Amino acid sequence: MPQRPTSSLAACVWIPLFPLRCEEARREGLATHPTALLAPDLSRKLWQVSPLARHTGVRPGMTVSQAIGLCPTLRLCEPDPVHYDERFARLLAALNEVSPVVEPGELGLAYVGGDGLEGIYGTPEKIVEAIECVVRGTWCVRLGWGQGKFVSWVAASRAKPGESVIIPAGGEGQFLAAQPIAVLPLDPDTHRRLRQLGIRTLGALAALPEEAVTAQFGAVGRKLWRLAAGHTVEPVVGAVAPEPIVAALTFFTPVGERDLIARAIDQLIARALKDPRRIGWRVQAVRLVAEVEGGRSWLADILLKDPTADGARIAAPIRTRLEQAPPAGAVTRLVLEFTAFAPGTTELQLFARDDVAAARAGQQHPLESAAREIQQRLKRSCLYHVIEVQPWSRLPERRYALIDFEP
Amino acid sequence: MVAPARTPLRADRLRAVNVPHPVAVECDAEDRPRTVGDVMVETVLESWRIDDEWWRQSITRCYHEVILDGGKRVVLFEDVATGEWFAQMP
Numbered sequence: 352m353p354q355r356p357t358s359s360l361a362a363c364v365w366i367p368l369f370p371l372r373c374e375e376a377r378r379e380g381l382a383t384h385p386t387a388l389l390a391p392d393l394s395r396k397l398w399q400v401s402p403l404a405r406h407t408g409v410r411p412g413m414t415v416s417q418a419i420g421l422c423p424t425l426r427l428c429e430p431d432p433v434h435y436d437e438r439f440a441r442l443l444a445a446l447n448e449v450s451p452v453v454e455p456g457e458l459g460l461a462y463v464g465g466d467g468l469e470g471i472y473g474t475p476e477k478i479v480e481a482i483e484c485v486v487r488g489t490w491c492v493r494l495g496w497g498q499g500k501f502v503s504w505v506a507a508s509r510a511k512p513g514e515s516v517i518i519p520a521g522g523e524g525q526f527l528a529a530q531p532i533a534v535l536p537l538d539p540d541t542h543r544r545l546r547q548l549g550i551r552t553l554g555a556l557a558a559l560p561e562e563a564v565t566a567q568f569g570a571v572g573r574k575l576w577r578l579a580a581g582h583t584v585e586p587v588v589g590a591v592a593p594e595p596i597v598a599a600l601t602f603f604t605p606v607g608e609r610d611l612i613a614r615a616i617d618q619l620i621a622r623a624l625k626d627p628r629r630i631g632w633r634v635q636a637v638r639l640v641a642e643v644e645g646g647r648s649w650l651a652d653i654l655l656k657d658p659t660a661d662g663a664r665i666a667a668p669i670r671t672r673l674e675q676a677p678p679a680g681a682v683t684r685l686v687l688e689f690t691a692f693a694p695g696t697t698e699l700q701l702f703a704r705d706d707v708a709a710a711r712a713g714q715q716h717p718l719e720s721a722a723r724e725i726q727q728r729l730k731r732s733c734l735y736h737v738i739e740v741q742p743w744s745r746l747p748e749r750r751y752a753l754i755d756f757e758p
Numbered sequence: 759m760v761a762p763a764r765t766p767l768r769a770d771r772l773r774a775v776n777v778p779h780p781v782a783v784e785c786d787a788e789d790r791p792r793t794v795g796d797v798m799v800e801t802v803l804e805s806w807r808i809d810d811e812w813w814r815q816s817i818t819r820c821y822h823e824v825i826l827d828g829g830k831r832v833v834l835f836e837d838v839a840t841g842e843w844f845a846q847m848p
Contacts, residue, residue, distance in 0.1 A: 737775065745808050746817065747846055752772040 356589040358452045358464025362482055363495040363503035369459025370435045371399045372490065374428045384426050385409065387418060391430040391650075392676045398430065432650040445485040449478075452589035462500050464587040479515045498523055499584035505534045523581040528554030535575050541568060553579035596689040598623040605644050605681030612682055613670055619687035620662045629689070633658035636691035639669055642684040649678035658693035722756055732756060778844035783834060791822050791834055794845070798827040
């Protein structure tokens with residue numbers, strides 16, 4: 352598999368409330384009114400709330416009736432996840448013009464690798480300016496620059512809309528020390544416990560001995576301490592150019608029956624699995640886009656916990672999503688996309704197209720099959736594991752032993 | 759070196775690695791190996807002694823790392839308790 356490009360210098364590009372901003376961008380005048388976006392599921396609760404609406408007391412998670420009760424002039428928008436996704440993809444493509452190393456975070460958050468860009472643009476200020484140039488006019492972004500993703504994210508979160516915060520090399524410790532602990536990736540319980548201990552800033556956390564924090568909070572505590580102390584420099588990891596596999600189906604007449612839609616999805620999965628580019632890869636992420644009557648869209652982004660090349664296992668979570676949150680109308684077109692893959696497949700790659708594909712297919716499964724075959728033929732195992740017995744022994748024959756390899 | 763997670767360890771299925779095997783050794787006047795089988799010892803590189811497990815059945819070995827005629831490197835030891843000689847991988 353090609354190695355993914357990385358960069359320790361990072362610029363964080365953050366557009367808070369990205370989906371809401373997408374709606375404001377395509378509907379004139381929306382930005383001047385209190386606005387809320389409904390959740391993409393069937394809960395009919397609020398997902399994102401504009402600052403104007405928030406000012407009247409409206410909060411995400413409220414029901415529509417609660418929100419209207421608080422703010423009668425609230426404008427509600429139906430979500431269009433496909434549109435947001437397309438806009439975000441365009442943003443990433445624009446950032447790619449500045450740096451080849453771009454890592455997407457959640458919607459509206461992306462990291463741009465800065466290693467080597469000094470030679471092209473010059474100082475960090477100039478690099479940040481170049482990033483602003485490609486997104487300016489479309490988005491009002493907050494930009495942060497620093498060593499590693501965490502520092503750049505904290506810097507972006509401190510920046511005002513349309514501005515940037517640059518943390519010079521060596522200044523990370525001083526910058527982080529003054530930041531509130533809320534910038535750490537904390538669960539509510541850890542946040543509460545830290546506050547109960549009187550720890551309000553990263554500086555206060557970093558001032559504690561690492562061992563003491565680890566003893567109190569375990570591995571999570573150690574991770575948090577290292578972030579707070581600026582010891583963790585998480586690099587930006589760019590994506591290897593994706594090679595998604597797409598299968599699409601257009602219905603002659605719009606289809607509303609779920610059974611028919613499910614069957615069509617099965618067909619699309621089978622067709623996509625047969626694509627020769629899939630050989631040697633298991634599917635990890637699937638995206639299903641349904642174009643719905645009336646110009647609306649429906650999107651299901653599925654991340655498979657266990658990557659698979661089995662059609663039924665790929666279809667199962669999509670069917671569940673279809674049951675729980677079906678498209679809000681008859682479907683005119685379905686587009687299935689395998690967007691991410693994991694190397695290796697559980698099938699033996701006897702007919703892999705080349706040695707690279709065979710290597711991708713993973714080593715473990717063929718090895719286990721081969722070991723089983725040898726055992727069946729010779730009635731005994733001829734493969735062994737070397738295990739440690741007394742590795743400290745001064746007598747060489749006591750240190751290691753062989754044990755049958757049993758797959 | 760990874761212990762096989764799914765394989766239960768049973769003493770009867772373990773095979774020791776690097777087990778010493780007996781060899782015929784003749785020594786010189788200083789009790790240093792002179793021949794191993796029919797092959798002459800060219801050089802004795804190093805000699806050392808191991809005293810172990812004195813708390814149960816004491817194991818005492820005198821090791822010699824030698825170069826045989828022809829250039830082969832061998833590690834030999836004499837079991838002091840029995841006077842027998844063995845070869846073992848270094």
